Amino acid sequence: xxxxxxxxxxxxxxxxxxxxxxxxxxxxxxxxxxxxxxxxxxxxxxxxxxxxxxxxxxxxxxxxxxxxxxxxxxxxxxxxxxxxxxxxxxxxxxxxxxxxxxxxxxxxxxxxxxxxxxxxxxxxxxxxxxxxxxxxxxxxxxxxxxxxxxxxxxxxxxxxxxxxxxxxxxxxxxxxxxxxxxxxxxxxxxxxxxxxxxxxxxxxxxxxxxxxxxxxxxxxxxxxxxxxxxxxxxxxxxxxxxxxxxxxxxxxxxxxxxxxxxxxxxxxxxxxxxxxxxxxxxxxxxxxxxxxxxxxxx
Numbered sequence: 242x243x244x245x246x247x248x249x250x251x252x253x254x255x256x257x258x259x260x261x262x263x264x265x266x267x268x269x270x271x272x273x274x275x276x277x278x279x280x281x282x283x284x285x286x287x288x289x290x291x292x293x294x295x296x297x298x299x300x301x302x303x304x305x306x307x308x309x310x311x312x313x314x315x316x317x318x319x320x321x322x323x324x325x326x327x328x329x330x331x332x333x334x335x336x337x338x339x340x341x342x343x344x345x346x347x348x349x350x351x352x353x354x355x356x357x358x359x360x361x362x363x364x365x366x367x368x369x370x371x372x373x374x375x376x377x378x379x380x381x382x383x384x385x386x387x388x389x390x391x392x393x394x395x396x397x398x399x400x401x402x403x404x405x406x407x408x409x410x411x412x413x414x415x416x417x418x419x420x421x422x423x424x425x426x427x428x429x430x431x432x433x434x435x436x437x438x439x440x441x442x443x444x445x446x447x448x449x450x451x452x453x454x455x456x457x458x459x460x461x462x463x464x465x466x467x468x469x470x471x472x473x474x475x476x477x478x479x480x481x482x483x484x485x486x487x488x489x490x491x492x493x494x495x496x497x498x499x500x501x502x503x504x505x506x507x508x509x510x511x512x513x514x515x516x517x518x519x520x521x522x523x524x525x526x527x528x529x530x531x532x533x534x535x536x537x538x539x
Contacts, residue, residue, distance in 0.1 A: 323339040361388075402414075448512075449508065
């Protein structure tokens, strides 16, 4: 068959179209796919230590300097938050500060009460510590507990004294000699002030067989106040307080003696005090009575 010029041209066009993928739908344009960025890894956190150990009995004479410290092993984290924890002492909500830092694969949360804890109380911290990184946040549950006790330390606490939680202090038995007088801080002028309550664990306290008109048990606190009189800066005080709640049972604290008292014994009717300069003794009662008596021999 003889091929015409027009036939040759048609064949050339068909070959060209076939080399370009034919006349059908489009083909690969030769461009590379866009890269996919992986999401940042989520943080991890696990409890590694608690200080003090759960259930520890802390020895403190004024309930100060106590904190919980939680350490977590963490990854992919740059911050943490422990401020949402619950702090309870004898089921009472207690205000606290929470400092939390992340460094070298660990977070450290320090939980500190904003005021001294009461001696004799049991305290717990519980809830979640939140650890955060670029990949999100994770909550780690924690809990810890401790109790606060006081050591019987001279000179305020004498031998055979008994810990008395209602007053957060140690009380010497009747006829056991006490001689330490704690000096109240400046501005502490009433027994209802917090400064006086905080000072109770630092005072010598003696037991008594006496009561007042209420019939409630009486103990006697030894301290020097902030009153200035007759050249004495801080009068000597031996005052009755109710054992059940630590409230005063007679006069308040601004008064006192300008003559130094060097020994005190709890007695059947109240308390016996000895004046240093004269070595004479008087038995005081919670109703204001004072009777001259022989000084105890011990």
